[in-house]
Structures are given as structure tokens and as C-alpha cells.
Amino acid sequence: MSLFIIVALPFLGALLPGLMNSAGRSACAGVTFAVSLAAFIGLLTNLPMVLAGEVVTARVDWIPSLGLNFTLMLDGLGFFFALLILGIGLLIIAYARNYLSRDDNMGEFFTYLLLFQGAMVGIVLSDNILLLLVFWELTSLSSFLLIGYWKHLPEGRQGARMALTVTGMGGLAMIGGMLILGQIVGSYDLSVILENRDLIQADPLYVPALILILLGCFTKSAQFPFHFWLPHAMAAPTPVSAYLHSATMVKAGIFLMARMWPVLSGTPEWFMIVTTAGLVTMVLGALIALFKHDLKALLAFSTVSHLGLITMLLGTGTAFGAMAAVFHILNHATFKAALFMSAGIIDHEAHTRDIRRLGGLRKLMPVTFMIASLAALSMAGIPLLNGFLSKEMMLEEANHTVLFGIPWLVPALATFGSLLSAAYCFRLIGHVFLGPVRDDYPAKPHDPEAGLWMPPAILVVLVVVIGVAPFLAEPFVKLVTASVLGDATEVPKAYFKIWHGLVPALFMSMIAVVGGLLMIAVFTPALRLWDTTPRPEAKAIFDTVINAVVRGSQQVILPLHNGAFTRYAAVAAVTILAAGFHAWSTGSVGTATRMVQPADPVLIAGWLMLVAATCGMVLMHRNRFLSLILIGIVGLMVSVGFVFFSAPDLAMTQFTVEVVTIILMLLALNFLPNRTPIESSVLRRVRDAGLAIAGGLATFALAYYYLLRDAVGTPISEFHLANSYKGGGGTNVVNVILVDFRGFDTYGEIIVLGIAALLIYALTETLLGGPVRARLLNRLPDQPRAGDVHPMMMVVLTRVIMPVVLLVGFYIFWRGHNEPGGGFIAGLIVSIGVVMQYMASGFAWTSARLRYPYHGVIGAGVLIAGFTGIGSWFVGKPFLTSDFTYVRIPPFEKFELATAALFDLGVFLAVVGAVMLSLESFSRLARRAHVPDSEHPMDIDPSRENPLQIGAKPAQEGS
Amino acid sequence: MEFLVASAIGVMTAGGIYLMLRLRTFPVILGISLLTYAVNVFLFSSGRLTVGAPPILSDGVSVYTDPLPQALVLTAIVISFGMTAVVVMIGLGAFLGSDDDHVDDPIDDADDKAEGTS
Numbered sequence A: 001m002s003l004f005i006i007v008a009l010p011f012l013g014a015l016l017p018g019l020m021n022s023a024g025r026s027a028c029a030g031v032t033f034a035v036s037l038a039a040f041i042g043l044l045t046n047l048p049m050v051l052a053g054e055v056v057t058a059r060v061d062w063i064p065s066l067g068l069n070f071t072l073m074l075d076g077l078g079f080f081f082a083l084l085i086l087g088i089g090l091l092i093i094a095y096a097r098n099y100l101s102r103d104d105n106m107g108e109f110f111t112y113l114l115l116f117q118g119a120m121v122g123i124v125l126s127d128n129i130l131l132l133l134v135f136w137e138l139t140s141l142s143s144f145l146l147i148g149y150w151k152h153l154p155e156g157r158q159g160a161r162m163a164l165t166v167t168g169m170g171g172l173a174m175i176g177g178m179l180i181l182g183q184i185v186g187s188y189d190l191s192v193i194l195e196n197r198d199l200i201q202a203d204p205l206y207v208p209a210l211i212l213i214l215l216g217c218f219t220k221s222a223q224f225p226f227h228f229w230l231p232h233a234m235a236a237p238t239p240v241s242a243y244l245h246s247a248t249m250v251k252a253g254i255f256l257m258a259r260m261w262p263v264l265s266g267t268p269e270w271f272m273i274v275t276t277a278g279l280v281t282m283v284l285g286a287l288i289a290l291f292k293h294d295l296k297a298l299l300a301f302s303t304v305s306h307l308g309l310i311t312m313l314l315g316t317g318t319a320f321g322a323m324a325a326v327f328h329i330l331n332h333a334t335f336k337a338a339l340f341m342s343a344g345i346i347d348h349e350a351h352t353r354d355i356r357r358l359g360g361l362r363k364l365m366p367v368t369f370m371i372a373s374l375a376a377l378s379m380a381g382i383p384l385l386n387g388f389l390s391k392e393m394m395l396e397e398a399n400h401t402v403l404f405g406i407p408w409l410v411p412a413l414a415t416f417g418s419l420l421s422a423a424y425c426f427r428l429i430g431h432v433f434l435g436p437v438r439d440d441y442p443a444k445p446h447d448p449e450a451g452l453w454m455p456p457a458i459l460v461v462l463v464v465v466i467g468v469a470p471f472l473a474e475p476f477v478k479l480v481t482a483s484v485l486g487d488a489t490e491v492p493k494a495y496f497k498i499w500h501g502l503v504p505a506l507f508m509s510m511i512a513v514v515g516g517l518l519m520i521a522v523f524t525p526a527l528r529l530w531d532t533t534p535r536p537e538a539k540a541i542f543d544t545v546i547n548a549v550v551r552g553s554q555q556v557i558l559p560l561h562n563g564a565f566t567r568y569a570a571v572a573a574v575t576i577l578a579a580g581f582h583a584w585s586t587g588s589v590g591t592a593t594r595m596v597q598p599a600d601p602v603l604i605a606g607w608l609m610l611v612a613a614t615c616g617m618v619l620m621h622r623n624r625f626l627s628l629i630l631i632g633i634v635g636l637m638v639s640v641g642f643v644f645f646s647a648p649d650l651a652m653t654q655f656t657v658e659v660v661t662i663i664l665m666l667l668a669l670n671f672l673p674n675r676t677p678i679e680s681s682v683l684r685r686v687r688d689a690g691l692a693i694a695g696g697l698a699t700f701a702l703a704y705y706y707l708l709r710d711a712v713g714t715p716i717s718e719f720h721l722a723n724s725y726k727g728g729g730g731t732n733v734v735n736v737i738l739v740d741f742r743g744f745d746t747y748g749e750i751i752v753l754g755i756a757a758l759l760i761y762a763l764t765e766t767l768l769g770g771p772v773r774a775r776l777l778n779r780l781p782d783q784p785r786a787g788d789v790h791p792m793m794m795v796v797l798t799r800v801i802m803p804v805v806l807l808v809g810f811y812i813f814w815r816g817h818n819e820p821g822g823g824f825i826a827g828l829i830v831s832i833g834v835v836m837q838y839m840a841s842g843f844a845w846t847s848a849r850l851r852y853p854y855h856g857v858i859g860a861g862v863l864i865a866g867f868t869g870i871g872s873w874f875v876g877k878p879f880l881t882s883d884f885t886y887v888r889i890p891p892f893e894k895f896e897l898a899t900a901a902l903f904d905l906g907v908f909l910a911v912v913g914a915v916m917l918s919l920e921s922f923s924r925l926a927r928r929a930h931v932p933d934s935e936h937p938m939d940i941d942p943s944r945e946n947p948l949q950i951g952a953k954p955a956q957e958g959s
Numbered sequence B: 001m002e003f004l005v006a007s008a009i010g011v012m013t014a015g016g017i018y019l020m021l022r023l024r025t026f027p028v029i030l031g032i033s034l035l036t037y038a039v040n041v042f043l044f045s046s047g048r049l050t051v052g053a054p055p056i057l058s059d060g061v062s063v064y065t066d067p068l069p070q071a072l073v074l075t076a077i078v079i080s081f082g083m084t085a086v087v088v089m090i091g092l093g094a095f096l097g098s099d100d101d102h103v104d105d106p107i108d109d110a111d112d113k114a115e116g117t118s
Helices: A003-013 A015-023 A025-045 A047-051 A076-099 A106-125 A129-147 A154-185 A197-202 A206-220 A229-235 A238-247 A249-259 A268-290 A295-316 A319-350 A366-380 A386-399 A409-433 A450-468 A474-485 A504-521 A523-532 A538-560 A565-586 A601-619 A624-644 A648-669 A682-707 A717-728 A733-741 A743-769 A771-778 A792-815 A823-841 A843-848 A854-874 A899-929 A953-958 B002-020 B025-045 B067-098 B109-114
Strands: A056-063 A068-074 A884-887 A895-898
Touching: A003 A015, A003 A025, A003 A056, A003 A068, A003 A106, A015 A025, A015 A106, A025 A047, A025 A076, A025 A106, A047 A076, A068 A076, A068 A106, A068 A129, A076 A106, A076 A238, A076 A249, A076 A319, A076 A450, A076 A474, A106 A129, A106 A238, A106 A249, A129 A154, A129 A229, A129 A238, A129 A249, A154 A197, A154 A206, A154 A229, A154 A538, A197 A206, A206 A249, A206 A268, A229 A238, A229 A295, A238 A249, A238 A295, A238 A319, A249 A295, A249 A319, A268 A295, A268 A409, A295 A319, A295 A386, A295 A409, A319 A366, A319 A386, A319 A450, A319 A474, A366 A386, A366 A409, A366 A450, A386 A409, A386 A450, A386 A504, A409 A504, A504 A523, A538 A565, A565 A682, A565 B002, A601 A624, A601 B002, A601 B025, A624 A648, A624 B002, A624 B025, A648 A733, A648 A823, A648 A899, A648 B025, A648 B067, A682 B002, A682 B025, A717 A733, A717 B067, A733 A743, A733 A899, A733 B067, A743 A771, A743 A854, A743 A899, A743 B067, A771 A899, A771 B067, A792 A823, A792 A899, A823 A843, A823 A899, A823 B067, A843 A899, A854 A899, A895 A899, A899 B067, B002 B025, B025 B067
Parallel strands: none
Antiparallel strands: A056 A068, A884 A895
8 A cells, every 4th residue: 555545544534533433432433443444454564575675766856946855755763663653542542432431522532643643654655854844743633632631631632632742742853953964955756865974974054953953852752851750641531541652652752763774873962861761761751650550650750761772772872772662662651551551451440540559450450451461570580571672671781881880770770670660560450450459449449340350451461472572573673683783684683582591681680579579568658758858740830931031032022012003103103104214224325327207296286285185194193074075185196196106907906995994994994983083192192292203214215215216127017018918818907917917816805805805894793783773773863964864866866877887987997907907996986886876776676686695796706716726727827727719790890808897897796795794794883773664765656655655655755 | 397207206105194194083094094095096006107198098099007006006096995894894883883983992991981982
């Protein structure tokens, strides 16, 4: 099966559990299981190639210019991890089906689980480090969702946040490291990077890259000093813990260290950092684990400890160390997942995970006892179980490792770590299962149904089989080791066997086991000593750091974000001015290249009106109605300016927009107070005026300098002028740019416009549905109403003129490609025509004659424009490629038919719909506030009158 | 001519900034509209000023003004209508909901009560 499908299956499958949620819990789990199983089988189909030593690859270029390609590869290491992820994933899914209670939303759980699974598989199969980073972050996010799955538990939320913070920060560091690595090599393809060991290690940026990448690995794999998040993540449901913290998420860091092993390892820096971190984590984790009373916390710290062990083995940088690490990854995944699931069973049945409240479960839960004991003994390193084998190899390797020039340091600490490890394993067995049966369990424990114990049992079978017959696992482990090392010839020849003779590792092992037993014998006094020893509490430190960061951010943000819009506006204005001043004072201005053109008297007159209107607005803005009229003058002068400076299209647009804007503002002003009271102090007004004048001078200077100089580069405008007719078939270049050259822009813009109108509609609906409605109904108009609501002259005139307006709109639309006009302007003109009907004949009359709702008009516009664009796909052209032809239908002149006109039709409809929907929403508010619409827009209508009602009519209409 | 256009941009910007810094929604909206004009004219003027040469291709004419800024400004005008409408709606909704058209949050609760009906 293609690697793409293997990676895609969990992601696609993640859609299914949610859909199957209503079909029942078994269906939900079943579909998840089926998806995972399909991916698992797909993976196995690649096994023959991997066994033959080939590297299976799959490649699709994604963003080649960034070096980001969707490249996947499957070698021994990737296969090994994918096998663990999918294989243990299957067991976890089966287990979770029985573990989760009826209150848990199973669809949600399995969706998260599949997302996580897909992200993990993506990490281990990526052949591009940028792609790997994407998957890496996805695991952080999906594990956040999984850890916080029980949203009602504060521990769950806090644990999830902590995990996300720590692993997310590590991920950020790793992005930096990976980018450096890619820059050194010149490629982001893992297979290329892995071949450039010497180049990378000779580079001066090797150490920063190494530290950054290791930060990512250490945070993910919970290495000291980032180990603290993992125990807090135990607030998750046990299947999550078993999955994330035995086989997958925490192994991602280990995986990456193994993956990068050929290029990063073997240097003193690697050895010092990785070995030390691993060693400290191993001993510290084991020590804390021993004294934990929560079963899952114990297992969590033991996971930390074992991850430290694996990290230390990778840190040694020797081939044997790598092989031991690979073997221990396998063994740890099997026994630890089994142990987590057993802990979940105990929690599920006894309703507690507190070791102090358990004991004697051996008789009550014999099956669980068998499973958990075998797994725990394996973890303790007892012969005939798989943990013994890899622990022996670890001790053997530790024996040859010299750190800080002290030959006994690593062996002694490794032995001590193993001793503690054995001790907590014995404690787990002894204090939970052995001892007398108690009668104060929170619930009567008994073995669960097979669905819960079968998954861990399968894993324990593996534990025993590998432990008894290590030669079965040997070829596979060696295959994986070969791909870690990147060279099959370097794989150590040592055979996996139980009896190596009386080697030092055996004695160390014996010391560890015996010491562990002794430790349990003196556990009570040791615990007392441990409890009285002051220790730094990682969570408290973490919370302090987070709080400090939050306070620091607040000190920056709160003074700026104090809820005062005026402050935001002022800060923005000052910042822009300062940036402009900086550019002006540091840059240089070239000499003027254009002549100043003489000013026309008409232009001067327009300028005077514009300046007078603006100044008047500022001075008299307290009278809102007056300022509205003045801004209308400003807009009008701007449109005149557009006419003057050869922009007829702009002038028409500005003019029509001006009309609808003023109508809109009037509708709003209907409710708002008519005057703005004087509130700001004189000082404040002077300050604002100073800022305004500075801003005005700055834009004036910028515009003036700009206008007198030609562009520094060659503008692309010439291209549009040259190709407008040849390529677009139109002579109005502005319109051709809108509907053809930059049609995609326009498409986006009409969508934005439609969204804005829908937003206004939604706001109106919300307002009318809430308390505002009552207020509107009780509102008394603050101005006298017009005596004649529907003046007859206006009604008649608007109705007569409507067909003319439509004709003009049609004409403007149709000629738009060659003469000033087009969809935007035609849309605005038609809107104004319709608005006139509302104004003259009233809302009810117009709405009653409205055949299509405006939402539909907007939608139709966007769809027509979109389908026009898609249409060009059918002839093999890119989106929105336009075509045109000339037709002649006698007796008309020859005219042009262009697909761009269809697109323009979409623009037209969207504009009409958006403008009308906005204005209609405003008027709907107004409708609530006043006397109901009169039934008839014209008070005199002879056809309506019949002799019976003559007397009654006038009174009724006058109401 | 250049001076007139540039100064018009400057005057509209200054007026826009001043009104934008007022305390009530309506002048702020008008201020933003003025700024919109200023920005649109500025963008338009980046094509430099040409009189009597609209970008409508016709035979025998070789001088046209720059069409590209015009196309950009045309959509900007329409979009700014949409945005103005949204802002007006938000301002209106806030006023109808709270009977208060200040743009700034009340400083604290005491002030809120004191000027609740202003």
C-alpha cells in the first residue's frame, strides 16, 4: 500500500467516529479499529521491501520553492515505530471501547485518537524535515486534546495545558534547529541530510542546531529538566496514558534522536548533553517513582526513567548503544503499555489507583495479577522476560562509558537506577497484589471482562516470548539498528541471549535486583525520610514561571488595551507617523522628475469646496446632520476630481457609493442623538488637533513628493494597456483589469462585500431578537415625522423612473467592457433605483413586490462569478481565464460576447444584493420603532375605493 | 495641480484623524470615512495625475493614464462602503443596546453608574 494512504488513513478516518457516534459505542470503536487495521495491514504489505533492506519512498512536490515537499520514506526505523504506533493503537482502541463509560463522548475520543495516530505515523514516515515538523506540531495539538479529554476535570485541563506548553516550546526550538540543519545542507530532505554528516558536524552552527533539536526531543520525551509535564498528563483517561506515554508520543523525541543519530551523534557535545540528561532522568525518575502512591504516577515516573535510559544509550554514540536502545524501545513499549492498561483495569474495578488503599488483589483479580506481575517483573529486569535482555545490554554499555573522566560514574549510576527501578516494580507487585485481602476497597474488585484484559495480555505474551526466545526478535532489532546507524555493516555482531556468562553486567543486574528487594524491605522508613526531605515541586515552579510571563504580558498589553478606542486610534496614528518620520529622516529623496502642471480654475474651485467642507466638518461636527451633508460634499468633490483626472469609472463608482452611504448614515442617524455633546477638555482637543495636523502635513508631503517623481521601477501598467484589447477583448482597461487580469481579486472582494452585508443582517437579527426590540417598540421619535409619509409626487416619479433606471443600469453594465461602466457601477445604480422605491412607497409595499431575497442575490452573484471561473477548467485553462468572441445579430452592430461579462454579472448581482441587504437591515430597525407602515403607499387610489368604504377610509388611513 | 491634490489629501487626513479621536461613534465613523477618501485619493494619485487621457483604448491615441491604481481604488471604494456599513451597524447596535454611544469603555464601575444615562 502506498505510504500516502497509510499516513492519510487515520486522518481521513478521523471523520468517521464522529459520524458513527449515534450508531452506538461499538460501531464507533469498530470503525476506528477498522481504520487503524487498514493502515496496519497497509504497513505490513511493505514489510518484504523493508526486510530486503530497501527504503520505500513516496513523493509529491508541495511547495518546492520552500524546499517543503510531501516526501515519505519507510525504512527499518520508520517501520518499527509505525508498527508500534499502529499495533499498540489497535490494542488501545479495543481497550478504550471497554474502558470509557457511557458518559464519555466516544466519537470525540476516537477522533482525537485517530488524529494523533495519523500525526505520529506522519512523523515516523516523513522524509522531509519541514513535513516532519508539521506532524510534530500536530502530535502536540492532538495530544493536548487527548490529555484534556475529560474537560470537566481541572487536573485534565491543567495537565493538557502544561503538556502543550512544554512540548510546544520544544517544538518551536526544534523548528529553529531543523531550519539551521536545512540551511547547512541546502536541502530539507531527510535522506539528503543523513548523508552529510561531516558537513554538518564541521559547521559552526552545528552546536546551536544540536541544542535546539535536542530541546525539542527532550521536551517531547520528558527528559530532565522537562520531565515534569508527563506525570501531570496522567489526568487523561488511561487508554490515552497507555498509548501516548508508552509507545508513541514520548517516543517521538527518542525516534528523532535515533533518526538524526547518523548526523548528530558521535561528537563530544552530543555525548555530554544526551548521556548526562539521560542518566539524570533515569535515576531521578526512578527515585520519584518509588515513592509515588498513585499507580499511574508511579508508572509515569517509571516511563520518565526508562526514557532516560534509552536516551542515555543513544547518547553513548556507539553502535551497541544504539542497538540496545532500539531493543529497549520495543521492550518498554510492550511491558509499559500492558502495565498502564492493568493500572486502568484496577482503577476501573477498584475505583482507586492509590497504592495505599490497595493490596491483596492477587486473589480477587488473578488474571490482572498475572498480566501486571509479568509486565512489572520484565520492567524490573528479571530473566526470561524481555526487560532483562535490554537491561543487561544497557548495563553492559554503561560499563564501557566514561563520563567526566570518572570511569565508575556511569556504571554506578546505571546500577543504582536499575536498583530503584527494580524496587518500584516490586513495590507495585507487593503493595497492590500481594498481602492480605482488605475489606475497605472503594469498590469490590474483580477481573474485568475479556475486552479489558485481552489487549494487555497480548502484549504480555510478547514480553514472555521475546524474553524466552530472544533470537526471534534479533533479526528485526538488528534491521532497525542498521537503519538507525545508516550502515548495515556497523551493526554489532553480538547475539541476543539470556546467558552471557559471568560478565560484569550480570553482577550489576544481581546487585540491582537484590538491592531492590532490600529497598522494599525498608520501604516504610525510607518513605518517611523521603517525605521529610524538601524537594522542589516542578508544578509550582512551572506555575510561577507561567504567572510571571502572564503578568509581564499584561503589563505591556493592558495599558495599550484599556478598552478605549480613542487610545488605540491615537497609538496607531502616532506609530504610523513615527515610522514615516523614521523612513523620511533616514532615507533620501531623489530630485523631482515631473513638471508641476498648472491648475485649472475648475480644479481650484473644487479644491476650495473640498477644503471648506472638511474644515466645516471638523468645526461643526457636533451638529451631526450638518456634518453628514458636508461629508457628502467632500465625496462629491472627490468624484469630480476623479472625472478631472481621467478616471471616469472611479467617478461613477464614488458618486453612486456616496448616495448609498449617505442614505445609510441617515438611517442610522434616525436613532442616534442629533448632536455630539462637548466632553473632551480643551487640552485634549488641542492635543488631537496637533496630532491631526502632523498627520495631515505628513500625508501632504508624502503625496506631493510622490506626485512630482516617477516610479523608481517600471510599473506593470503598460502590460495591462498593451494586452487589454488583445487578451481581454475590451477597451476599458480598468474594467478589463477588474474582471479579467485581476479577476481573482475581484472575486474575493465581492465575497467580502457579501459577508459584510450578511454580517449586518445577522447583527440586525440579533438586535431585533433581544431586549433592543422592546426598546425600539417603545421609542418615541425625537423629531417630528413627515406629515405625508408617501408623497404622491415622489411615489409616482420613482415608479415611472424605475424602468429608466434599470435600462441605464443595463446599459452601463453592458458597455462596461469597452466604455466606462461595468458590474460594480451598474449594481450601485440599480440599487439606488430600488432604494428609491423603499423611500417613496414604503418598506411593506416594496418587500411585497420583492421576488428574490437579497441573500439569494448575493449568493447567486458569487456563484455565477465562481462558476464562470471554474468554467475555464473544462477547457484546460486556469481558474478565471476569460475568452471572448464577436457576434453580429442583424440589425444590430457587431458586438462582443465575453465570458468576462458573465463574471461581471456575478459582480453586479453581489453588489446589488449586498447594498440592498445592508440598507434593508437598517430600515428593518426603523420599522420597529415607528407607527406601522400604512397599508398603501398612495393615499389616493381610485381603484381601491368602493362606495361602501368611502366614509371609513380617510380615518383609517390617517391613523 | 499636484499641490492641490496633495494638500487635499493632507486636509482630509487631518480632518479624519481629528474626528477619529472623538469620543462618540458618529464623528468617529465620519472621521474614518474621511480617512478612506484620503487613502483612496492617495492610492489613485500613485498613478500620477493625467488630465484628459482616460484608460479607454481608442484608435490614434497613444497616451493613457495609469489604469492599475484606478482598478484597485474602484474595488476599494466599494469595499469601504461595506465596511462603513458594518461599522455603522455595530455603532448603532451598541447605542440601541446600551443607550450610550461612547467609543471608549467606561473607566470603571463608579463612572459607569454616574454617566450611565448621559
